[in-house]
Amino acid sequence: MRLGAPVTRVLADGVEVAGERLRSYNVIWTAGVRAASLTASLGVPLGPGGRVKVAPDCSLPGHPEVFVIGDAAWLIDSASGAAVPGVSQGALQMGRYVARLIDAELRGKRSARERGFHYRDWGSMATVGKSRAVVELGRLRFGGLLAWFAWMALHITVLIGFRNRLAVLSSWIYSYVFFRRGSRLITRAVPPEES
16 A cells, blocks of 8 residues: 555556556555536635535525535535535435525525525445445444345435336346446546557
């Protein structure tokens, strides 16, 4: 493990770190998420990861007519004292909150902003291999096959429409039975290696 040594190139057979080539059959990238570069051009204070520091109602401080949500927003939840994570649940909840706030203000309810946004953590799930996943729902934590079925069930149920659910489930079954890997990453063509 090398800390503070940025990877300068990813190659077919490894990586290059500070001019040194490290050979490997597997390259696993782990890093934090940065907000879109647009946030840096707004001229407003930024939080970790280039996220915009927003008021409790998801608006820009001093600009109540401008909202920033999702992983572009840095918001400390007043109820929990923790930062709202830059995950899809945070973005969905912020989006619903801001939509309700705008609707209320259009109907003349000026007190809608007083409560502020509150994030509700519904838990986390992730697949970690064939027939394996991890689930964290509050204090409940488990992994393995049961977690994998829970992950699949959740993802099928949130899809819109029976046809989409059937198509995705069929694709997953086919991939599972025939050991096919779905596309995980879209990359550009790798240029030929220099001599």
